[in-house]
Amino acid sequence: MTTATLQITEPKDRLFLLATCLIVLMCIARVAVRDLGADAVFSSADNDDVMRLLSTRSWLTGQSWFDMTQYGVLPPEGVSLHWTRYIDLGLGGLVALFGLFVPPSTAELWAVIVWPVLLLGALIVVTGYGTRRLVSPMAGIIAMFMIFVWAPISLGYFRPGRVDHHNVQILLLTIATFAALWPTAPTRSGVIVGAAAALSVTTGLETVFFLVGLGLLLVVQAAWNRDGARARLTAFSLSVAVGSTVLHLGQTTPSQWLHAMCDKLSVPYLLVIWIGALAALSFWALPARFRQPMPILCTTGGIAALGVLAAFPMLGPCLADPYSHLPQDVQALIAGNVIEALPLTAFAERYPLDALHRFQLPFAVLLLAAVFLLLEDRTRPAKVARAVGPLLFLALIGAMASFLQIRQAVLLAPMVPALAGYALAQPFELRAEGRDRLANFGLIGATLLVVLPIAAGERIVRALQSASDSAAIAEGEDANCALPSLLAGLDRLPSARVLSSINLGPKLAAFSHHAALTAPYHRSAEALANGFFPFRGDAAGLHSWAQEISADYVLVCEGSAYGDGAGTTLASGEQVAGFERIELGVEPLMLFAVVSDAE
Secondary structure (H helix, E strand, C coil), rough: HHHHHHHHCHHHHHHHHHHHHHHHHHHHCCCCCCCCHHHHHHHHHHHHHHHHHHHHHHHCCCCCCCEECCCEEECCCCCCCCCCCHHHHHHHHHHHHHCCCCHHHHHEEEEEEEEHHHHHHHHHHHHHHHHHHHHHHHHHHHHHHHHHHHHHHHHHHHHCCCCCCCHHHHHHHHHHHHHHHHCCCCCHHHHHHHHHHHHHHCCCCCHHHHHHHHHHHHHHHHHHHHHHHHHHHHHHHHHHHHHHHHHHHHHHHHHHCCCCCCCCHHHHHHHHHHHHHHHHHHHHHHHHHCCHHHHHHHHHHHHHHHHHHHHHHHHHHHHCCCCCCCCHHHHHHHHHCCHHCCCCCHHHHHHHHHHHHHHHHHHHHHHHHHHHHHHHHCCCHHHHHHHHHHHHHHHHHHHHCCCHHHHHHHHHHHHHHHHHHHHHHHHHHHCCCHHHHHHHHHHHHHHHHHHHHHHHHHHHHHHHHHCEEEEEEEECCCCCCCCCHHHHHHHCCCEEEEEEEEEEEEEEEEECEEEEECCCCCCCCHHHCCCCCHHHHHHHHHHHHHHHHHCCCCEECCCCCCCCCCHHHHCCCCCCCEEEEECCCCCEEEEEECCCCCC
C-alpha cells in the first residue's frame, strides 16, 4: 500500500473516513447496549468458544505451549485438540492485560467480549480500504456497511463470546484477498498474501480450498504479468512456504515435527505447500523467450501434478474422511447430528428456509448482480474488472466448498461485502451518468441485499449458531442450562466426575470445578459417545455406562429431550432406578448421583 492511497484530500475521501469511523462506532455501540454479563455472553457461545477459553486459561496457568490437551475433560488422560496455540497469544494477552486491574474471572469475561470486537474493527477497516482502492470510495463505504448489517458476520462470527478461530480466519482471508489484488507494491503485497495464508492454514485447515484458489489466481496473473504479478507470485510462494513451516515448528513439540497429522498443519500439508510453491516458481527456470502465458501455465501445472503424484503415498491417508478413524456408530452420530459437518444439500433439505436465507437468495442475487454489471458496464476502469473478476472466482470456490461441508461457507465471508460494495455502488455512480436502466436494476439489488438481511437477521443468526457450533447435536438441547452461574452452583459439592450431554460438557469443565466426561471433538470417540448414546438407551444401559466410566453424577437439563431414552426420563422429573436426585437449587439443571447398588 502506498502512502498516496491513505491521503484524505478530496470530499469523497473525507466522507469515506467519516463513514469508516461511524461504522466502527456503530459496531461498538451495538455491543455496548447488550447484556454483557457472563450468562448472556456465554449462553450464545458455542462449545468451541468455551474450549478456546479453556485452552487459553490452561496456557496462562502453566500448561505447556505445545500441549493442547484439555485435562478437565475425561481426566486423567484428557481430550486432545487439533487446534493452534497461536490464537491463545491474542486472547491470552487481553486476559493478562485486564488481569492487572480486575479479578481473573472478570478479566476473562472482558477478553472474550473485546477480542471479537477488535477483530471486527480490523475487518471493517481492511474491507473498506481494500474495496475503496480496488473499486471506489462509495463501494468501500457500502462494503463496510454490509459487514455491519450482514448478520452472519457482525452478529455471528464476531459477536461477544466468539473466540474460537473462525473470525480470525475470516480476517486473514480478507487480508490475503485484497493483498493478492493490490495494483501496486507487488513484492510487499505478495509477502502479505503469503503470511496471511500461512497463518490462516495454521489456524484451521478449512481454508485449504481457498488458498489453492488464491494460488491459482496468482499463477494466472503471473502468466500475463500485469501489475508486477510475477514478483507478487514469487514473494507469495516463498513467504507461504517458509511461513507455514516456521509456524508449524513453532506450535509443534520437536518430537512431533515429522509426524503426519491429517487434522492440522503437519508434514503432509507442508509437502503440498512446498510442491505448489516450487511449481509456481518454476517459470523462472524457463528461458526468457519462453516466459509467455501458455508455457508458464503448462510448466507450473505439470510440475505441480508430478510433485503431487510423487508425494501421494504420504498424502493419501489425509484424503480420507476426517472421521474415518472413529467407530462406525460414532461416524453415524456425526453424520446425522453434527450440523457443521453436513454438505449444503443435506443442510438445505433439513433446514430449507434457513438455507434460503443464509445462502441461495443473498449469494445468488449478489453474484448475478455483480456478473451482470461487470458484463454490461464496459465503461468502468479496467482495474475494477481485474478486481471484481477474481472476487467472483474466489466466491465461487467458497460456494462449491460448502457443498462438501457447510462450515466451508466461512470462505465466502471475505468476498461478499466487497462484491456487494461493487454491485450496490453502481446505482449511485450510473444515475449520476444518466444511465437509469442499470441504476434501477442496481436499486432492486440493493433492496434485496440490504433490506433482506436486516429483516431476516434473527433467523440467519439462529441458523448460523446451529451450523457453526461443532456440538449442534439435538438442536435445542440444554438451551436454558449452559449458563456459568448455574454450573458454578454445582461447586457446592466436592469435585467429581460428571456425565452430561455434549452440549453441557465443555461449559461444565470451564465454569465448575468438576470433571466433564463429554466433548464434541473427533480425536476422542469416547467423549463423543459419552455425550450421546447412554442418554438414548434404557435406564439400565445409562446406569451401566455411567459406572463403566466412573461417573459420580449424571447431569441433565429439565425439560430437554434426549431421544426416547433414560436421559429424557430423568429430565422429565420421573424417578429412574439407579439415580438419586441431588437438590442444589440450580434449576433447571438436574443433578443425579449414580447409586452403585442399583438393581
